[in-house]
Amino acid sequence: MEKIHTHTGVGVPLRRSNVDTDQIIPAVYLKRVTRTGFEDALFAAWRGDPSFVLNQDAYRNGSVLVAGPDFGTGSSREHAVWALKDYGFRVVLSSRFADIFRGNSGKQGLVTGIVSPEDIELLWKILETKPGTEVTVDLEAKTATADDVTVPFQIDDYTRWRLMEGLDDIGLTLTNEADITAFEATRESWRPKTLPAKHLPSVPIEAARPV
Amino acid sequence: MAGTLAEKVWEAHLVRRGENGSPDLLYIDLHLVHEVTSPQAFEGLRLAGRPVRRPDLTIATEDHNTPTLDIDLPIADLTSRTQIDTLRANAKEFGVRLHSLGDADQGIVHQVGPQLGLTMPGLTVVCGDSHTSTHGAFGALAFGIGTSEVEHVLATQTLPLAPFRTMAITVDGELPAGATSKDIILAIIAKIGTGGGQGYVLEYRGEAIRTLSMEARMTICNMSIEAGARAGMIAPDETTFEYLKGRPHAPEGEDWDAAVEYWKTLRSDDDAEFDAEVVLDAADLEPFVTWGTNPGQGLPLSASVPVPSEIADENERVTAERALEYMGLEPGKPLREVAVDTVFIGSCTNGRIEDLRSVAKVVKGRKKADSVRVLVVPSSARVRLQAEAEGLDVIFKDFGAEWRNAGCSMCLGMNPDQLAPGERSASTSNRNFEGRQGKGGRTHLVSPLVAAATAIRGTLSSVSDLDLPYDVDITTFDGSPLPVPAGI
Numbered sequence: 001m002e003k004i005h006t007h008t009g010v011g012v013p014l015r016r017s018n019v020d021t022d023q024i025i026p027a028v029y030l031k032r033v034t035r036t037g038f039e040d041a042l043f044a045a046w047r048g049d050p051s052f053v054l055n056q057d058a059y060r061n062g063s064v065l066v067a068g069p070d071f072g073t074g075s076s077r078e079h080a081v082w083a084l085k086d087y088g089f090r091v092v093l094s095s096r097f098a099d100i101f102r103g104n105s106g107k108q109g110l111v112t113g114i115v116s117p118e119d120i121e122l123l124w125k126i127l128e129t130k131p132g133t134e135v136t137v138d139l140e141a142k143t144a145t146a147d148d149v150t151v152p153f154q155i156d157d158y159t160r161w162r163l164m165e166g167l168d169d170i171g172l173t174l175t176n177e178a179d180i181t182a183f184e185a186t187r188e189s190w191r192p193k194t195l196p197a198k199h200l201p202s203v204p205i206e207a208a209r210p211v
Numbered sequence: 212m213a214g215t216l217a218e219k220v221w222e223a224h225l226v227r228r229g230e231n232g233s234p235d236l237l238y239i240d241l242h243l244v245h246e247v248t249s250p251q252a253f254e255g256l257r258l259a260g261r262p263v264r265r266p267d268l269t270i271a272t273e274d275h276n277t278p279t280l281d282i283d284l285p286i287a288d289l290t291s292r293t294q295i296d297t298l299r300a301n302a303k304e305f306g307v308r309l310h311s312l313g314d315a316d317q318g319i320v321h322q323v324g325p326q327l328g329l330t331m332p333g334l335t336v337v338c339g340d341s342h343t344s345t346h347g348a349f350g351a352l353a354f355g356i357g358t359s360e361v362e363h364v365l366a367t368q369t370l371p372l373a374p375f376r377t378m379a380i381t382v383d384g385e386l387p388a389g390a391t392s393k394d395i396i397l398a399i400i401a402k403i404g405t406g407g408g409q410g411y412v413l414e415y416r417g418e419a420i421r422t423l424s425m426e427a428r429m430t431i432c433n434m435s436i437e438a439g440a441r442a443g444m445i446a447p448d449e450t451t452f453e454y455l456k457g458r459p460h461a462p463e464g465e466d467w468d469a470a471v472e473y474w475k476t477l478r479s480d481d482d483a484e485f486d487a488e489v490v491l492d493a494a495d496l497e498p499f500v501t502w503g504t505n506p507g508q509g510l511p512l513s514a515s516v517p518v519p520s521e522i523a524d525e526n527e528r529v530t531a532e533r534a535l536e537y538m539g540l541e542p543g544k545p546l547r548e549v550a551v552d553t554v555f556i557g558s559c560t561n562g563r564i565e566d567l568r569s570v571a572k573v574v575k576g577r578k579k580a581d582s583v584r585v586l587v588v589p590s591s592a593r594v595r596l597q598a599e600a601e602g603l604d605v606i607f608k609d610f611g612a613e614w615r616n617a618g619c620s621m622c623l624g625m626n627p628d629q630l631a632p633g634e635r636s637a638s639t640s641n642r643n644f645e646g647r648q649g650k651g652g653r654t655h656l657v658s659p660l661v662a663a664a665t666a667i668r669g670t671l672s673s674v675s676d677l678d679l680p681y682d683v684d685i686t687t688f689d690g691s692p693l694p695v696p697a698g699i
Contacts, residue, residue, distance in 0.1 A: 031290045033250035033297040036258070078251075078359060107359065158233075169359065170261070173367045176227050176236060180369055183226045183238050190462035190470035191240055192329045194308050195267040198459035199327060202315050205592045207283045208615045 001109045003166035004139060007090045009063030011135035011146055012053055013127040019067055020074030021101065025083040027075075038083040054087075058131030064091045064144075066115075066123045066135070072101025081108045091137045093144060093153060095120050106159035107169050111137060113144060113153030122149055139164055213480035215377045216446050217412040220352040220477070224335050226369055234371040240334040240351075242364050243320045244271035244307065246298040247625070248339025252362035253301040263305045265368045270329065271302050271309040274319045275625045279588050279615035282312050291626065305365075318591020318617045321345040321559040325429065326593055328458025332447035332474040337364055342559050342641065343442075344435040348428035349455075350447035350477045352412070355436065375441055376486040378411040379479070382419040384494040389674045391569075392427035393561060393639070393658035395419065395491070396434040397499035397509045403489060405507040408440030411487065414479060415445050419493035425454040426565040433560045434641050437506040446478040498673040500546055501643045501656040503534035508643075510546065512661065512673050518542040537645055538653050539633065546671050549655070553636040554585045554666040555648070556659060557615075558622040561639035562590030564597050566659040571603040573663035573674055574610040580669030585612035586628065588620040612666070624649045637665040 029041040046052045053059050065084070071094040072080060081104045084092065091111040105112045115123070126146045127133055136145045139160055143150050155163075162172065173180075214222070227236040242265075249271070256263065263269060276291035286292040295312070302309035310316040316323060321342055324330040332350035337343060339361040346353035356370070364370060382395055400407075413435050420428070428445050435443030452471055455461045462470045479485075501509040502516050508531070510517070519535065519542060522528040535542060540549065556562070556570055567589060579585050587607045589595040595617055598604055604614045621628040622640035630636055630652025639662050643654035655671060664672040 033254075033293055035251035035254045076357075078357070104359075168259075169371070170259070170363050170366045173236065173363065173369055173371065177367075179227045179236070180238070180367060184368075187238075187240075188469065188473070190331075190466040190473075191334065192331060192460045192462075193267045194241075194270040194329060194460075197308050199316050200459065200593070203596065205282070205313055205315055205317075205595070205616065208280050208613070210280050211613055 001166045001168040001171060004090070004109065004111060004163050006136060006138045006140070007063070007111070008134050008136040009090065010059060010061055011064045011066055011123065011127045011133055012059045012062035013124040014053060014065055014067040015124060017068035018070045018073060021072060021077050021080040022074055024072065024080040025077065030077060030079055035082055036086055038079060039086040039088070041079075042083040042087045056131065061088065063088050064093065064135040064137060065089050066120060066127060067092060067094045068120070069094060069096040069117065071097050073098040076100045076104070078104050078108070081105050081110050085110055091135075093120065093123065106162065109163065109166070109168070111139065111155070111163060113137065113142075113155055115144065115151055115153045119151035122151065213483040215479040215483045215485060216350060216414055216444055216477055217352060217375065217377050217442070218483075220333055220335065220350075221374070223333065224352075229371070234373045236369050237335060237372050238369055239337050239364050240268060241324065241329055241336045242269045242368075243324055243336065243338035243340075243343065244269060244298075244361070245274050245320050245338070245340065246294040247275045248358050249301065249361055250294065250297045251358050252339070252365055253305060255359075255362040256305070256365055261366045263307060263365045266306040266308070268368060269307050269365070270323070271298060271307050272317055272320050272323045273298060273310070273312050274317075275619045275623065277312045277317075277616075277618040278626050279618055279620050279628055282616045288627070315592050315596065318589075318593065319559045319562065319619055321429075321433065322563065322590035322594065325349070325425070326458070326591060328455055328461035331455060331461075331470070332451060333477050337370065341436045342433050344440070345429050345433040345559055347432040347435065347442050347444040348425060349451055350444060350474065352442060352444065354442040375412045376410050378408065378413050378440070378487040378489065379485040380413050380415050381417040381488065381490045382415065382493050383417045383490065384419055384492045385422070386419055386493045386496060389660060390493075390496045390498055391658040391660055392423050392430045394496050394499040395493065396431045396437075397501065397506070397656065398496055399489070399491065400434065400438045400506050401499070401509040402491065403438055405437060405505050406439040408435060408438035411440050413438065413440045413443040414485070415443060416479075420445060421448065424565060425450060426563045429563070430560055434506065437641055447474045498658060498661045500637075500661060500671055501654070502538065502540060502546065503531065504537055504643055504645050505534075506641065506643060506656060508534060509656070512546055512671060514546055516540045516542055516544045516546060516549075539635070547676070549635075549671045550669055551583060551635045551637045551655065551665055551671065553630060553634060554583055554662050555588070555621045555636055555638040555640065556586065556662050557588030557590065557620050558640035559590060559619070560622075560641040561659050562588060562594065564594050566639065567594070567598050567603050568601070570659045570663040571606045573660060573677070574612070574667065575606045577610060577667055579611040579666045582669050583666055585610070585666045586615060586621060587612050588615045588628070589617045591617045610666075621648050623647060624652070630654075637662050637671060
């Protein structure tokens with residue numbers, strides 16, 4: 001996972017509340033076997049509408065999403081974060097996030113900053129008045145700056161530390177690899193191993209046929 | 212300090228204790244993998260350039276998507292075929308053992324672990340599947356995980372976990388004739404609710420549990436998740452050791468002796484404290500059946516469909532009304548008069564050899580009701596072979612049932628085995644959610660015995676409704692003792 005201290009990119013005003021994960025990525029995309037390439041699936045239901053914010057040239061390459069309250073509610077699908085990241089978003093700012101979505105985001109390097117509703121409104125106005133305005137998000141200072149306006153955001157210290165260190169869950173666990181190796185040395189010999197494989201003699205399995 | 216079974220297994224796997232509220236890091240002994248929840252986990256490893264840390268503690272099988280007919284032909288559904296091809300490629304690339312469709316050791320992941328002797332007491336077992344709780348029947352701490360956690364275990368063989376609470380579920384007394392372990396767990400879920408076990412590891416104990424076979428214990432632990440619990444466990448005993456001994460991966464020689472000595476310590480201490488306790492008397496139980504769209508909406512078969520207007524709690528009333536509308540059931544109708552279209556016998560809940568024997572014993576020499584189609588789907592290819600060796604397949608076919616290849620099948624309808632809209636099933640599986648067995652399908656969860664009796668009469672029935680007396684001993688077939696041979 002990439003380390004993030006500050007990020008600067010085009011801000012995208014999404015004037016909607018209760019954007020649930022089915023809106024972020026519909027269930028039909030869950031059948032895929034990859035975890036990248038979901039950029040086309042992001043907000044799929046809205047992308048057909050020419051007036052949708054991401055269909056406007058100034059916002060198309062946006063990387064800082066400024067959304068209404070209760071972003072990421074609904075199903076726990078991790079695909080919602082993958083879709084946002086694949087599209088190019090690095091930060092989502094909202095006055096309130098669903099817990100599971102926020103947890104999934106932190107684990108995968110997407111910054112979720114909680115900004116007061118008044119400050120969200122302030123950012124929306126700047127981004128709508130001057131489309132293409134860049135927003136600088138500073139994790140160290142916990143601030144977001146657009147034009148001459150700087151607003152504070154909240155993020156829990158643990159997630160912030162992980163984002164700044166670029167540690168995903170696995171990276172974090174592997175900082176304790178010596179402990180894991182030491183534990184493995186103590187495991188009893190009766191505990192099972194799948195390899196080398198043992199099984200009864202292989203026999204052909206007859207295929208059942210429709211009756 | 213006195214400890215519960217779950218706490219003892221937890222402590223024995225502690226790689227690192229969490230500090231300042233961070234989770235404990237637990238070592239995972241056995242990681243089971245299937246085609247649905249693993250593709251993105253392997254891709255995550257590939258993207259990060261990480262290997263599978265312990266391929267020798269990992270085993271994969273194909274089950275959720277596999278067809279149960281024409282398994283020697285290419286899989287028709289493109290999504291299913293892609294998921295299976297992806298698992299095959301990933302297993303090869305990362306050196307993971309895989310039992311593919313057509314292989315004698317292929318089957319539902321929760322049957323494959325036990326039948327190979329990989330599932331043992333005192334292990335931590337995980338799989339990207341909520342019914343991993345099945346393996347708790349051996350006294351293992353076994354639970355389902357998400358795709359990110361699958362990747363985490365593949366990469367590190369550990370998981371960061373917040374401690375669970377513990378709940379003792381004591382089932383005293385003796386099960387009456389015609390009632391099975393499926394009825395015990397359905398009754399437990401109806402009693403504590405689908406959220407009643409949330410945050411808990413359940414430990415099933417008491418006289419009625421001790422007398423159950425391993426297979427019947429697996430049925431109970433399997434459905435712990437339907438009570439909202441993360442895991443369910445049963446302390447190992449002679450029944451457990453007997454089941455394990457001689458299986459392909461069971462310990463041998465000195466290892467076996469050392470293992471058994473340790474396994475015998477795996478029981479909750481007499482003065483151990485549980486965070487919650489539930490007590491049931493098995494003697495009060497009778498065959499159970501669900502009437503609604505969650506596994507907690509169950510009643511004894513002798514009852515009638517609930518009348519929503521008689522339910523005081525508004526939330527429950529509205530839930531019941533919606534469930535009955537979806538299920539197409541008339542309030543007040545006796546459950547025994549509900550006619551079904553399909554009987555499904557199979558799944559990780561009730562697709563084992565003992566389940567098939569108990570069904571065969573009921574249906575032998577009879578014909579199914581004309582209005583009903585009957586699918587019998589063994590939980591693994593080995594179970595199918597064993598059933599054929601015992602002649603059960605002939606009994607099923609003579610009865611008019613379809614004898615299929617192994618897999619998850621109609622339990623969740625990811626393969627072609629689905630209910631049509633409005634079609635009603637009596638199913639030995641574990642979930643009766645809306646659309647679970649096919650869009651618009653209506654599911655009644657039942658035991659294998661109720662499924663068999665229902666297939667004969669065409670309406671929800673128990674063996675006591677049949678004209679011939681039924682021998683209650685379901686562990687033998689044709690009167691002769693039939694121990695479960697190693698390997699199934």
